[in-house]
Amino acid sequence: MADSEALSSLAGDPMAVEALLQAVFGIVVDEAIQKGTSASEKCHYSIQKGAAFLGLGTDSVRVVKADERGRMVPEDLERQISMAEAEGAVPFLVSATCGTTVLGAFDPLEAIADVCQRHGLWLHVDAAWGGSVLLSQTHRHLLDGIQRADSVAWNPHKLLAAGLQCSALLLQDTSNLLKRCHGSQASYLFQQDKFYDVELDTGDKVVQCGRRVDCLKLWLMWKAQGSQGLERRIDQAFALARYLVEEMKKREGFELVMEPEFVNVCFWFVPPSLRGKQDSPDYHKRLSTVAPVLKERMVKEGSMMIGYQPHGTRGNFFRVVVANPALTRADIDFLLNELERLGQDL
Amino acid sequence: MADSEALSSLAGDPMAVEALLQAVFGIVVDEAIQKGTSASEKCHYSIQKGAAFLGLGTDSVRVVKADERGRMVPEDLERQISMAEAEGAVPFLVSATCGTTVLGAFDPLEAIADVCQRHGLWLHVDAAWGGSVLLSQTHRHLLDGIQRADSVAWNPHKLLAAGLQCSALLLQDTSNLLKRCHGSQASYLFQQDKFYDVELDTGDKVVQCGRRVDCLKLWLMWKAQGSQGLERRIDQAFALARYLVEEMKKREGFELVMEPEFVNVCFWFVPPSLRGKQDSPDYHKRLSTVAPVLKERMVKEGSMMIGYQPHGTRGNFFRVVVANPALTRADIDFLLNELERLGQDL
Numbered sequence: 001m002a003d004s005e006a007l008s009s010l011a012g013d014p015m016a017v018e019a020l021l022q023a024v025f026g027i028v029v030d031e032a033i034q035k036g037t038s039a040s041e042k043c044h045y046s047i048q049k050g051a052a053f054l055g056l057g058t059d060s061v062r063v064v065k066a067d068e069r070g071r072m073v074p075e076d077l078e079r080q081i082s083m084a085e086a087e088g089a090v091p092f093l094v095s096a097t098c099g100t101t102v103l104g105a106f107d108p109l110e111a112i113a114d115v116c117q118r119h120g121l122w123l124h125v126d127a128a129w130g131g132s133v134l135l136s137q138t139h140r141h142l143l144d145g146i147q148r149a150d151s152v153a154w155n156p157h158k159l160l161a162a163g164l165q166c167s168a169l170l171l172q173d174t175s176n177l178l179k180r181c182h183g184s185q186a187s188y189l190f191q192q193d194k195f196y197d198v199e200l201d202t203g204d205k206v207v208q209c210g211r212r213v214d215c216l217k218l219w220l221m222w223k224a225q226g227s228q229g230l231e232r233r234i235d236q237a238f239a240l241a242r243y244l245v246e247e248m249k250k251r252e253g254f255e256l257v258m259e260p261e262f263v264n265v266c267f268w269f270v271p272p273s274l275r276g277k278q279d280s281p282d283y284h285k286r287l288s289t290v291a292p293v294l295k296e297r298m299v300k301e302g303s304m305m306i307g308y309q310p311h312g313t314r315g316n317f318f319r320v321v322v323a324n325p326a327l328t329r330a331d332i333d334f335l336l337n338e339l340e341r342l343g344q345d346l
Numbered sequence: 347m348a349d350s351e352a353l354s355s356l357a358g359d360p361m362a363v364e365a366l367l368q369a370v371f372g373i374v375v376d377e378a379i380q381k382g383t384s385a386s387e388k389c390h391y392s393i394q395k396g397a398a399f400l401g402l403g404t405d406s407v408r409v410v411k412a413d414e415r416g417r418m419v420p421e422d423l424e425r426q427i428s429m430a431e432a433e434g435a436v437p438f439l440v441s442a443t444c445g446t447t448v449l450g451a452f453d454p455l456e457a458i459a460d461v462c463q464r465h466g467l468w469l470h471v472d473a474a475w476g477g478s479v480l481l482s483q484t485h486r487h488l489l490d491g492i493q494r495a496d497s498v499a500w501n502p503h504k505l506l507a508a509g510l511q512c513s514a515l516l517l518q519d520t521s522n523l524l525k526r527c528h529g530s531q532a533s534y535l536f537q538q539d540k541f542y543d544v545e546l547d548t549g550d551k552v553v554q555c556g557r558r559v560d561c562l563k564l565w566l567m568w569k570a571q572g573s574q575g576l577e578r579r580i581d582q583a584f585a586l587a588r589y590l591v592e593e594m595k596k597r598e599g600f601e602l603v604m605e606p607e608f609v610n611v612c613f614w615f616v617p618p619s620l621r622g623k624q625d626s627p628d629y630h631k632r633l634s635t636v637a638p639v640l641k642e643r644m645v646k647e648g649s650m651m652i653g654y655q656p657h658g659t660r661g662n663f664f665r666v667v668v669a670n671p672a673l674t675r676a677d678i679d680f681l682l683n684e685l686e687r688l689g690q691d692l
Contacts, residue, residue: 053400194641195645
């Protein structure tokens with residue numbers, strides 16, 4: 001990124017709204033022509049929401065196919081762009097994702113950037129969840145190509161565990177685009193006759209008026225932990241996720257949705273009554289009722305909180321996100337033991 | 347309000363974006379027809395920003411005249427609506443303000459509500475600053491008519507001194523409008539197969555995804571202080587503002603912009619070299635250069651922070667907002683003495 005703008009903004013994912021807005025301002029489009037935005041089918045729902053919010057309408061968002069691991073298929077992106085153009089739409093933004101919410105998938109950015117370059121499209125990368133991986137020398141290859149993005153959304157409040165909310169929008173543009181988009185020059189708030197360089201005042205660049213200095217949390221954390229300390233957090237999260245996966249493989253009753261490439265570990269707990277019944281016709285239907293029951297039990301016991309969800313054609317499965325830097329192997333062991341204990345009669 | 351929705355949302359004033367969005371969804375308008383929004387000329391800049399953000403365009407905001415105290419003139423509102431309709435626009439929202447940023451003016455809500463009722467327009471009240479006055483039996487008359495609003499924005503983080511950010515959007519509508527506007531039914535986040543009433547989950551109602559539970563601050567403060575405690579804060583703020591005004595009148599060198607009706611005390615500090623020169627042709631020009639100099643001095647000394655701004659045809663004047671519940675008369679005396687000290691050579 002040639003320029004970066006720290007925003008204590010619309011918490012995390014609605015950064016997509018910001019990026020959409022930048023793109024709308026940044027690219028000349030004929031207002032009379034249908035506009036188009038492309039995003040992977042596994043992208044965050046904020047893309048649709050952003051389009052609705054900005055008055056573009058959710059129909060202007062075209063969904064691009066993802067592969068079985070949840071990664072955008074660049075060939076389908078190319079196809080969607082051609083189809084949109086053939087229908088008279090004017091595509092202007094592609095939103096790729098680094099670290100999807102459920103599977104933790106990273107879209108192939110180099111290939112997507114090639115497509116964007118060919119068609120002159122704004123490339124936004126929603127790295128809200130996965131962006132922090134850039135701090136790890138070992139794992140940053142997952143984001144190869146992100147340097148070609150026009151805008152990147154990143155939430156230090158996620159994997160880096162900064163306090164909610166701490167979000168950054170990084171822009172390639174160096175022309176003070178945020179000011180040009182959002183500046184309202186309210187003279188009763190943003191005085192120009194100050195004794196210092198008023199370019200330092202960020203108030204007129206952002207969407208909100210009164211707001212917290214959320215970027216301070218990132219700055220303080222970075223000062224306290226150093227780049228190496230933050231890198232250790234990331235590497236440790238990957239290592240603990242790997243530990244969780246390997247421990248699951250040693251136990252009966254845990255079925256991985258897939259080998260994770262990130263710290264999202266998605267799995268089914270297969271209770272005793274369903275083990276060995278994989279071929280029974282109602283297996284998947286019965287399996288999908290397990291997670292809600294276990295979730296209810298853990299909440300009522302107060303022992304854990306693990307999210308679950310259906311996803312595409314897959315029924316309810318648990319998703320453990322190994323992110324808390326205070327987690328240890330003992331916590332992972334507890335988690336597995338507790339799931340077995342809570343589900344032993346199912 | 348028949349229904350209220352606490353939102354830990356876009357900090358304060360961009361609540362206008364929310365309200366605009368509710369209104370767009372809540373009223374059937376022909377999309378092909380120019381839409382119109384009316385707001386007082388002293389309204390917060392967030393109204394224009396909201397219109398831009400939602401894709402309505404800032405040109406769709408019509409500015410209604412304010413009187414010399416900054417209050418919307420209902421007759422001009424009526425006139426603007428007729429003019430807009432004559433031009434083929436479809437007005438749909440009127441934004442009134444309770445507590446304008448600079449002068450602390452309260453728009454005449456009853457008269458404005460009458461106009462809205464006659465024309466079938468959504469009445470939004472930006473009570474971000476002044477809404478807390480409702481807690482005071484003595485001063486709540488300033489907001490007479492607010493019960494007729496369709497939506498009200500209120501920032502407990504302002505006059506009530508809740509920690510930034512704590513904002514509420516209150517709606518007359520009881521049909522779960524926020525859900526209908528913002529609900530995205532992202533099945534991977536908002537599971538429906540929970541063991542409790544999922545209507546209690548607010549996640550799918552709001553614009554953001556990850557966000558802080560900002561309403562907890564209001565709840566805790568209210569529990570700790572009680573309604574009477576909060577009322578005392580408001581009444582004390584009014585009393586201290588009055589004390590500040592009376593003390594100014596006793597001293598040379600302080601010229602009130604107007605008698606305040608709220609806790610915004612707007613005034614010029616007239617330095618010794620300008621006293622008695624009110625009739626000199628460059629008096630106002632020279633007076634407007636005083637506040638920036640004093641501001642620089644107080645910032646560099648680290649003794650105070652008082653905002654200033656120009657406003658309409660008035661040159662730079664100071665605005666002391668008496669809101670901090672820890673303020674005492676001694677602080678007010680210090681403020682006046684310090685201004686005199688810092689400005690004695692001017």
